[in-house]
Amino acid sequence: MRLVWWAAFWIFVIDQITKVWVVHVLDLKNVLRLEVLPPYLNFHMAWNYGINFGLLAGEAPLTRWILISVALGIVLFVVVWMRREPPGKAGLISAGLLIGGALGNVVDRVLYGAVADFLNMSCCGFNNPFAFNVADIAIFAGALGLVLFPGVKPSK
Secondary structure, rough: OHHHHHHHHHHHHHHHHHHHHHHHHHHHHHHHHHEEEEEOOEEEEEEEEEOHHHOOOOHHHHHHHHHHHHHHHHHHHHHHHHOOOOOOHHHHHHHHHHHHHHHHHHHHHHHHHEEEEEEEEOOOOOOOOOOOHHHHHHHHHHHHHHHHHHOOOOOO
């Protein structure tokens, strides 16, 4: 479990540092858009009140607290799963990525009322209208890793 917590810790720290840097230091909350390596990488401020791609978006406090509760429930589920059926190293790291990312987005919802998304990537004539953050990348990679590296159940 130590590997899970270290992976979660580092993802959480990296996520929060990038958000503070981009939202407050670069003042993206007011500037709204910064071209970094156009069109491949840009910073576009987007406050996500819902889940992926703004689904279930609403500024109602109830929605915010429901989404916080769901994220914490998922974290608890993954922790219990890792304790009961620990997978190999890749699976443990994947669980840590998912947990760290989920907790990073929970902190955003508590502090800002929404998740701070800012990364925008486009390529090859495709203009991506969506923004995401480090936590979103970690959640996706962690969930994918848990599917790809579930561990091997011992044979009886």
